[in-house]
Amino acid sequence: MKEEMPYKLQLTEKEIPTQWYNVRADMKEKPAPLVNPATGKAATLEELSQVFCEELAKQELDNDTAYVDIPGEILDFYKMYRPSPLVRAYCLEKKLDTPAHIFYKFEGNNTSGSHKLNSAIAQAFYAKAQGLKGVTTETGAGQWGTALSMACAYLGLECDVFMVKCSYEQKPFRREVMRTFGANVTPSPSDKTAVGRKILQEFPGTTGSLGCAISEAVESAVTREGRRYVLGSVLNQVLLHQSVIGLETKTALDKYGVKADVIIGCAGGGSNLGGLISPFVGQMLRGEANYQIIAIEPASCPSFTRGVYAYDFCDTGRICPLAKMYTLGSSFMPSAIHAGGLRFHGMSTILSELYHQHLIEARTVRQTEVFQAAEDFARCEGILPAPESSHAIKAAIDEALRCKESGESKNIVFGLTGTGYFDLVAYQKFNDHDLTDYIPSEEEIAASIAKLPKI
Amino acid sequence: MKEEMPYKLQLTEKEIPTQWYNVRADMKEKPAPLVNPATGKAATLEELSQVFCEELAKQELDNDTAYVDIPGEILDFYKMYRPSPLVRAYCLEKKLDTPAHIFYKFEGNNTSGSHKLNSAIAQAFYAKAQGLKGVTTETGAGQWGTALSMACAYLGLECDVFMVKCSYEQKPFRREVMRTFGANVTPSPSDKTAVGRKILQEFPGTTGSLGCAISEAVESAVTREGRRYVLGSVLNQVLLHQSVIGLETKTALDKYGVKADVIIGCAGGGSNLGGLISPFVGQMLRGEANYQIIAIEPASCPSFTRGVYAYDFCDTGRICPLAKMYTLGSSFMPSAIHAGGLRFHGMSTILSELYHQHLIEARTVRQTEVFQAAEDFARCEGILPAPESSHAIKAAIDEALRCKESGESKNIVFGLTGTGYFDLVAYQKFNDHDLTDYIPSEEEIAASIAKLPKI
Numbered sequence: 001m002k003e004e005m006p007y008k009l010q011l012t013e014k015e016i017p018t019q020w021y022n023v024r025a026d027m028k029e030k031p032a033p034l035v036n037p038a039t040g041k042a043a044t045l046e047e048l049s050q051v052f053c054e055e056l057a058k059q060e061l062d063n064d065t066a067y068v069d070i071p072g073e074i075l076d077f078y079k080m081y082r083p084s085p086l087v088r089a090y091c092l093e094k095k096l097d098t099p100a101h102i103f104y105k106f107e108g109n110n111t112s113g114s115h116k117l118n119s120a121i122a123q124a125f126y127a128k129a130q131g132l133k134g135v136t137t138e139t140g141a142g143q144w145g146t147a148l149s150m151a152c153a154y155l156g157l158e159c160d161v162f163m164v165k166c167s168y169e170q171k172p173f174r175r176e177v178m179r180t181f182g183a184n185v186t187p188s189p190s191d192k193t194a195v196g197r198k199i200l201q202e203f204p205g206t207t208g209s210l211g212c213a214i215s216e217a218v219e220s221a222v223t224r225e226g227r228r229y230v231l232g233s234v235l236n237q238v239l240l241h242q243s244v245i246g247l248e249t250k251t252a253l254d255k256y257g258v259k260a261d262v263i264i265g266c267a268g269g270g271s272n273l274g275g276l277i278s279p280f281v282g283q284m285l286r287g288e289a290n291y292q293i294i295a296i297e298p299a300s301c302p303s304f305t306r307g308v309y310a311y312d313f314c315d316t317g318r319i320c321p322l323a324k325m326y327t328l329g330s331s332f333m334p335s336a337i338h339a340g341g342l343r344f345h346g347m348s349t350i351l352s353e354l355y356h357q358h359l360i361e362a363r364t365v366r367q368t369e370v371f372q373a374a375e376d377f378a379r380c381e382g383i384l385p386a387p388e389s390s391h392a393i394k395a396a397i398d399e400a401l402r403c404k405e406s407g408e409s410k411n412i413v414f415g416l417t418g419t420g421y422f423d424l425v426a427y428q429k430f431n432d433h434d435l436t437d438y439i440p441s442e443e444e445i446a447a448s449i450a451k452l453p454k455i
Numbered sequence: 456m457k458e459e460m461p462y463k464l465q466l467t468e469k470e471i472p473t474q475w476y477n478v479r480a481d482m483k484e485k486p487a488p489l490v491n492p493a494t495g496k497a498a499t500l501e502e503l504s505q506v507f508c509e510e511l512a513k514q515e516l517d518n519d520t521a522y523v524d525i526p527g528e529i530l531d532f533y534k535m536y537r538p539s540p541l542v543r544a545y546c547l548e549k550k551l552d553t554p555a556h557i558f559y560k561f562e563g564n565n566t567s568g569s570h571k572l573n574s575a576i577a578q579a580f581y582a583k584a585q586g587l588k589g590v591t592t593e594t595g596a597g598q599w600g601t602a603l604s605m606a607c608a609y610l611g612l613e614c615d616v617f618m619v620k621c622s623y624e625q626k627p628f629r630r631e632v633m634r635t636f637g638a639n640v641t642p643s644p645s646d647k648t649a650v651g652r653k654i655l656q657e658f659p660g661t662t663g664s665l666g667c668a669i670s671e672a673v674e675s676a677v678t679r680e681g682r683r684y685v686l687g688s689v690l691n692q693v694l695l696h697q698s699v700i701g702l703e704t705k706t707a708l709d710k711y712g713v714k715a716d717v718i719i720g721c722a723g724g725g726s727n728l729g730g731l732i733s734p735f736v737g738q739m740l741r742g743e744a745n746y747q748i749i750a751i752e753p754a755s756c757p758s759f760t761r762g763v764y765a766y767d768f769c770d771t772g773r774i775c776p777l778a779k780m781y782t783l784g785s786s787f788m789p790s791a792i793h794a795g796g797l798r799f800h801g802m803s804t805i806l807s808e809l810y811h812q813h814l815i816e817a818r819t820v821r822q823t824e825v826f827q828a829a830e831d832f833a834r835c836e837g838i839l840p841a842p843e844s845s846h847a848i849k850a851a852i853d854e855a856l857r858c859k860e861s862g863e864s865k866n867i868v869f870g871l872t873g874t875g876y877f878d879l880v881a882y883q884k885f886n887d888h889d890l891t892d893y894i895p896s897e898e899e900i901a902a903s904i905a906k907l908p909k910i
Contacts, residue, residue, distance in 0.1 A: 006468040007534040013461040079462040080546070080837050091535070091609070109564050111839045111874070153834035154546070173628075173879040177839060179886045180830055375635055379608035382535050384566045384632060419566070421876040424628040431634045 007090060009103070009252040011083040017247040018070055020240045023278040024350060025066035026285040029357060031236065031349040032324030034060070035311060040455060043321045051218060052237075053228045055126040059237040068240060070122075071129075077121045077154060078244070081110035086252040091380040093400070100403035102396060103258070104416040105249045105276065106383065111177070114386065114418030115272050116147035116232050119241035123230045124151035124159075133226035134158025138188065138213035140167055141341055142174030143386075143418060144232030149183035160227075162188040162216045165208035174422050188213040195219050211316025211330075218319055233269025234314055234323070234348050242275025249413065250279045260291055262399055264414040266391040267295040267304065267362070268341060270348030276415040281359055293360040294399075295351065296391040298370075300438045301334040303327060303347045304355055304362035306445055311455045312346055322453060325352040328440075329448030335438040339367060339426035341388040345448075365394045366437040371430040373397055374420070386418035387426055462545060464558070464707040466538040472702040473525055475695050478733040479805060480521035481740040484812060486691065486804040487779030489515070490766060495910060498776045506673060507692075508683045510581040514692040523695060525577075526584075532576045532609060533699070536565035541707040546835040548855070555858035557851060558713070559871040560704045560731065561838065566632070569841065569873030570727050571602035571687050574696035578685045579606035579614075588681035589613025593643065593668035595622055596796055597629030598841075598873060599687030604638035615682075617643040617671045620663035629877050643668040650674050666771025666785075673774055688724030689769055689778070689803050697730025704868065705734045715746055717854055719869040721846040722750040722759065722817070723796060725803030731870040736814055748815040749854075750806065751846040753825075755893045756789040758782060758802045759810055759817035761900055766910045767801055777908060780807040783895075784903030790893040794822060794881035796843040800903075820849045821892040826885040828852055829875065841873035842881055 024030055033042040048057035059068070070078070089102040107115035127135045134157050139145030145161040152159035161183050168175055168187035178185050188208045189196040193216045199206060206212075221229035232238065253260060263280055265273035273295055283289040297304055303326045311322045313330040327346040334343035347355075354360050367387070374390035376397070377383070385393060396414040403410050420427060429435045479485055488497040503512035514523070525533070544557040562570035582590045589612050594600030600616040607614035616638050623630055623642035633640050643663045644651040648671045654661060661667075676684035687693065708715055718735055720728035728750055738744040750759055758781045766777045768785040782801040789798035802810075809815050822842070829845035831852070832838070840848060851869040858865050875882060884890045 007531075008468060010465070010467060012465060013463065076462075076545075077837075080542075087535075090531075111833065111837055113876075117837075150833075150837055154837065172883065173876075176879040176883045176886060180833055180839065180882050182834060378566065378605075378635055379637060382532075382566055382605055382609065384635065421568075421628075424631040427635050428627065428631045431631060 005088055005256055007088055009086040009088065009256045011248060011252050011255070013079055015251055016075065016078055016082050017244055018075065019067040020070060021243040021247055021278050021282060022062065022066055022068060022240050023282050024063040024236065026282045027353065029353060030063045031353040034321040034323055035455060037322055037453070050222060051229050053123070053126045053130050053132065055129065056123060056237045059240055060235060071125060074121055074125050081117070082244070083248050084109060086249055089381055092377060095376070095380045096397065096400050096404065098400040098404040099407060099409045100400040101409060101411045102400055103411065103413045105245060105413070106416045107245060108383070108386065108416065108419035112143065112147035112150050113421060114143045114147065115242060115245060115275065116144045117150060118244050118275070119232060119238045119271065120144070120147035120151040121154070122241040124148065124155050124157055127228055127230070128155050128157050132228055134160060135230045136160040136217045136221040136227050137230050137232070138162045138210065138217040140164050140210045142167065142171055142422060145183065146174060146177050147232070148230065149178040149181035152183065153181040159183040160220060161185045162190070162213040162220070164188055164210055164213050171422065188216050190216060192216070193219045209316060214315040215319050233271040234344070234346070236350060238271045239274035239278065239348060239350050242271050243278040245272070245275040245415065246277055246279045249276065258411055260413045261410040262292045262294065262412045264294045264296060264392050264395050264399070264412065266342060266388050266415070266417065267297050267347065267351065268388060269344045270351040272415050272417040274348050274351050277360065281354060284359055294395060295355070295360055295362040296395045297362060297364055298342050298391060299364040299366045300440065301328065301343050301345070302364045303345065305364050308449055309352060309356055310452055312452055314346060322455060323349050325349050326355060327452070328445055329451055331451045332445065332448035335440070339387060339429060339435060341386070342391065363395060365391050368435050368437050370394050371427070371435060383416070384420045385416055386420045387423050389415070389417040392416070460543055460711055462543055464541040464543065464711045466703060466707050466710070468534055470706055471530065471533055471537050472699055473530065474522040475525060476698040476702055476733050476737060477517065477521055477523060477695050478737050479518040479691065481737045482808065484808060485518045486808040489776040489778055490910060492777055492908070505677060506684050508578070508581045508585050508587065510585065511578060511692045514695055515690060526580060529576055529580050536572070537699070538703050539564060541704055544836055547832060550831070550835045551852065551855050551859065553855040553859040554862060554864045555855040556864060556866045557855055558866065558868045560700060560868070561871045562700060563838070563841065563871065563874035567598065567602035567605050568876060569598045569602065570697060570700060570730065571599045572605060573699050573730070574687060574693045574726065575599070575602035575606040576609070577696040579603065579610050579612055582683055582685070583610050583612050587683055589615060590685045591615040591672045591676040591682050592685050592687070593617045593665065593672040595619050595665045597622065597626055597877065600638065601629060601632050602687070603685065604633040604636035607638065608636040614638040615675060616640045617645070617668040617675070619643055619665055619668050626877065643671050645671060647671070648674045664771060669770040670774050688726040689799070689801070691805060693726045694729035694733065694803060694805050697726050698733040700727070700730040700870065701732055701734045704731060713866050715868045716865040717747045717749065717867045719749045719751060719847050719850050719854070719867065721797060721843050721870070721872065722752050722802065722806065723843060724799045725806040727870050727872040729803050729806050732815065736809060739814055749850060750810070750815055750817040751850045752817060752819055753797050753846060754819040754821045755895065756783065756798050756800070757819045758800065760819050763904055764807060764811055765907055767907055769801060777910060778804050780804050781810060782907070783900055784906055786906045787900065787903035794842060794884060794890060796841070797846065818850060820846050823890050823892050825849050826882070826890060838871070839875045840871060841875045842878050844870070844872040847871070
């Protein structure tokens with residue numbers, strides 16, 4: 001160690017990265033391109049620019065530029081909440097009585113409560129730079145919608161959020177945060193779009209779905225002047241922006257003379273994990289270092305561990321471009337009993353290709369053990385973690401306990417993506433012993449995989 | 456300026472204070488002592504030690520020791536979430552187009568969501584050091600109860616929280632955070648105490664009150680073995696612990712070469728304001744510097760600005776010692792329409808004496824303008840503030856706009872005590888234009904002041 005290690009491996013404002021890192025540049029086998037379902041061919045810049053901002057469409061397609069300058073206005077925004085803390089989990093280590101050293105990169109210390117803000121401000125910035133009036137998106141649990149509304153408020157951009165109706169009603173607090181930041185929040189399905197009106201006519205009592213909300217958001221973006229659609233995960237551009245997490249983590253570890261052995265992140269669409277591991281995977285791809293990288297997914301939605309690597313729709317509404325990814329099939333419906341997020345049927349194409357190349361491995365955890373780990377962590381580290389992040393906590397604890405058995409002093413680094421302030425209904429269920437586990441059957445997964453598009 | 460000023464005037468872990476500062480030591484006229492209502496005399500160490508932990512009772516009575524060493528275990532806990540950020544509000548300054556420089560000390564970046572944790576860990580530590588099994592308290596809105604349950608979980612101490620029944624039912628999320636940290640949360644009035652059973656018999660449908668919850672907590676503490684009662688504000692000991700806020704603020708300002716001109720804090724019981732200003736007031740008392748210090752209170756509960764300086768009960772149940780303070784009378788009932796906290800009828804005896812000596816001034820703000828300031832602040836600074844803290848934001852904005860008129864570049868420092876994650880019902884009312892202002896009539900205040908105890 002270069003100096004005595006504090007609780008927080010602190011960086012200064014000047015150590016915030018000024019460039020994002022694009023891991024695709026160092027990949028020999030590139031991730032497969034998005035495909036336009038109408039043409040069956042790789043989506044062009046022109047096609048993508050009808051839905052996304054032009055600069056973001058360029059970033060989506062750029063597999064070659066390793067470092068992208070972060071515009072000054074985005075950097076200024078980052079300075080309000082970054083560098084985020086990399087914390088040495090001294091108390092957790094003591095509680096586990098492990099020789100392992102545990103570190104977590106905490107992205108929850110901003111009002112949106114998660115890492116989503118890193119990409120929200122970038123996407124909003126490029127929308128404004130293009131002269132757009134506003135952006136449109138959907139949100140389920142609400143982390144992404146909150147982050148986007150904060151970014152838009154800061155830049156003076158309109159923000160339209162289609163929020164799945166049952167969440168709109170059951171998560172009024174998330175909705176009110178977005179409204180406080182000036183967003184127009186619409187329960188979906190709504191009568192604001194053709195697709196919404198159609199669904200309302202067919203299913204008058206429906207409480208909505210993420211697929212339907214995506215369809216409304218995309219329609220609303222492409223049919224109104226000066227708007228584009230934005231998305232908070234899965235896409236290459238999002239992983240590029242989220243590389244700020246990994247770059248800061250690496251700078252801090254280097255500063256304090258720590259070499260990571262194991263790097264762990266939860267994986268839903270892949271934005272957090274992809275951001276955290278990018279610079280480390282870059283070293284592996286360039287032959288400079290080696291790490292054990294573990295993606296943690298819920299047993300109820302095991303895209304990596306039980307899915308197939310194939311082209312599929314990103315949305316259940318089947319209107320977005322096709323992506324090649326590990327997927328359970330876009331018709332796979334994650335169990336409603338799962339309280340812990342990470343319910344996306346597919347996975348980022350970049351991470352899918354890295355997994356396919358065996359650069360990262362994947363494990364599943366069950367939600368009851370995830371919430372137990374969350375409670376243990378909260379009680380000693382003083383942070384109430386988001387259920388999504390708690391998947392990584394559970395895996396980090398398992399690794400640390402393995403070190404206890406083997407006597408190894410591994411350096412375990414995991415991503416703590418956000419806080420659980422808006423997940424207290426789930427915590428209440430756990431406190432009341434009302435949470436159970438769900439593991440989809442072979443038949444269930446086979447049935448949805450059988451419906452994959454033919455391409 | 457010693458160096459270019461960043462967004463966050465960062466301190467290192469080594470710059471966390473290792474001693475608390477006791478402003479009473481530098482006061483020539485000391486704050487008036489607590490009085491035992493049974494004897495009519497100053498409460499003794501022995502009397503106070505029946506209710507409070509002994510070391511805390513000593514701290515309560517010690518008007519002479521200027522610096523108190525912070526025990527190592529408390530310091531280790533502080534290292535998990537301190538130093539808290541002192542932020543230069545560049546974006547707010549730009550929005551207001553003011554030549555003033557605005558700084559805020561943000562105490563909301565911990566899971567309890569407020570500064571209360573600074574004293575909770577200290578009080579829990581001394582309880583454990585005394586060999587107690589646990590501590591008992593009451594909570595209304597829930598910030599103090601959350602902080603205390605976190606501290607107790609960390610130290611392995613039992614934590615019993617009597618939560619006003621209507622809050623228990625209307626704020627289930629606060630309740631669940633406390634339960635996640637292992638606290639026993641009981642809706643008050645309950646059948647666990649004699650006073651609770653008596654009230655339930657007299658008023659079967661009552662939803663409780665803070666006064667009743669205090670009575671239950673104190674009874675539960677003094678009648679069960681190995682327990683003591685703890686309180687989150689008002690007391691001298693609490694202001695001592697909260698001095699860590701002001702000490703860090705002063706260290707950071709000194710480090711970056713900033714001399715504060717105006718220091719602003721919201722004032723309910725006084726724990727935040729007292730902590731923030733202590734070292735600055737100390738300089739004033741020693742004749743070393745001068746500052747304009749402004750306490751901000753809600754127009755609906757104006758203890759400083761419309762109360763009298765007299766001995767009064769701290770609780771509506773009239774079972775606690777009497778304190779000399781600026782008070783509206785312990786029978787004053789703050790309007791139920793007030794959503795913004797700070798509803799205590801009295802004020803810390805230390806702050807009361809400082810106000811009496813004209814070392815600090817006080818102003819009132821109305822809740823509708825407070826929430827408008829909160830929204831403006833959130834949209835440019837990216838933090839959703841607690842309604843309590845937003846009283847200080849409103850006043851800081853007013854000061855900055857005055858500087859704009861006068862052309863002065865004052866350095867304005869204010870305390871941002873916490874986040875508004877658990878106050879979204881109030882934000883919703885503001886978003887829906889359902890908030891109104893309430894200002895108590897002269898007659899209302901005179902009636903409750905007429906009921907002050909004769910001493």
